[in-house]
Amino acid sequence: MTAPLFFLDAGQLDGAATGSTVVLSGAEGRHAATVRRIAAGESVLVADGTGLRASAFVQRVDRDELQLVLESLERVPAAVPRFVLVQALAKGDRDEQAIEAATELGVDEVVPWQAERSIVIWRGERAARAHRKWQSVVLAAAKQSRRPTVPTVAPAADRRAVVDLVGRASLALVLHEDADTALASVPLPADGDVLLVVGPEGGISPGELDAFVAAGALSVRLGDTVLRSSSAGPAALAVLSAAGRWR
Numbered sequence: 001m002t003a004p005l006f007f008l009d010a011g012q013l014d015g016a017a018t019g020s021t022v023v024l025s026g027a028e029g030r031h032a033a034t035v036r037r038i039a040a041g042e043s044v045l046v047a048d049g050t051g052l053r054a055s056a057f058v059q060r061v062d063r064d065e066l067q068l069v070l071e072s073l074e075r076v077p078a079a080v081p082r083f084v085l086v087q088a089l090a091k092g093d094r095d096e097q098a099i100e101a102a103t104e105l106g107v108d109e110v111v112p113w114q115a116e117r118s119i120v121i122w123r124g125e126r127a128a129r130a131h132r133k134w135q136s137v138v139l140a141a142a143k144q145s146r147r148p149t150v151p152t153v154a155p156a157a158d159r160r161a162v163v164d165l166v167g168r169a170s171l172a173l174v175l176h177e178d179a180d181t182a183l184a185s186v187p188l189p190a191d192g193d194v195l196l197v198v199g200p201e202g203g204i205s206p207g208e209l210d211a212f213v214a215a216g217a218l219s220v221r222l223g224d225t226v227l228r229s230s231s232a233g234p235a236a237l238a239v240l241s242a243a244g245r246w247r
Contacts, residue, residue: 117202
């Protein structure tokens with residue numbers, strides 16, 4: 001079984017080498033020591049969020065921290081092209097389910113989108129709490145999937161902000177059930193951002209679709225069935241990964 005992964009503070013692995021000692025503390029240290037009950041002598045993985053990942057064994061466990069000895073280090077290169085999921089806000093935590101699975105499938109950034117037909121609305125303190133929850137979801141999913149990096153959670157976007165993202169992407173794709181082009185037939189660019197836009201339960205409005213296409217997006221379909229907002233993005237990311245990353 002693969003050893004569990006925990007995230008160190010940024011820069012904590014700078015200059016580290018085999019045999020170096022590092023301390024896992026804070027929330028991650030408490031989780032490892034008191035929730036996971038990691039014991040001395042066990043093996044773990046640690047990462048600093050930049051792509052640097054290390055194997056280590058636990059030398060000592062205190063109440064809220066682990067003292068680790070590094071056994072090996074590797075830098076995992078950033079994947080290209082970069083995958084960005086624009087996920088419409090959805091009810092019943094379906095948007096959180098979407099970004100959790102998307103993280104496991106390698107998404108690099110998630111953008112909360114306040115679509116016209118989104119039932120859920122982020123405002124004020126609720127927006128701040130929801131954004132923090134998304135950050136917590138992608139962090140947990142990155143740890144579960146043993147990723148050395150955590151996807152960025154961008155600020156909430158409206159239609160204008162998504163149009164701007166479409167214009168700056170190397171390839172922008174909008175999932176739509178009436179599209180004629182199959183996602184699996186679209187070639188991926190060699191680099192840059194591949195932007196994937198997924199609508200809410202009620203679908204993307206005609207005005208939104210027209211605006212995104214006018215900005216340079218391509219309307220695409222996954223297949224003959226209509227997927228939920230929680231599963232459409234991850235399914236599309238799997239198709240994209242099979243075309244470019246899983247080789």
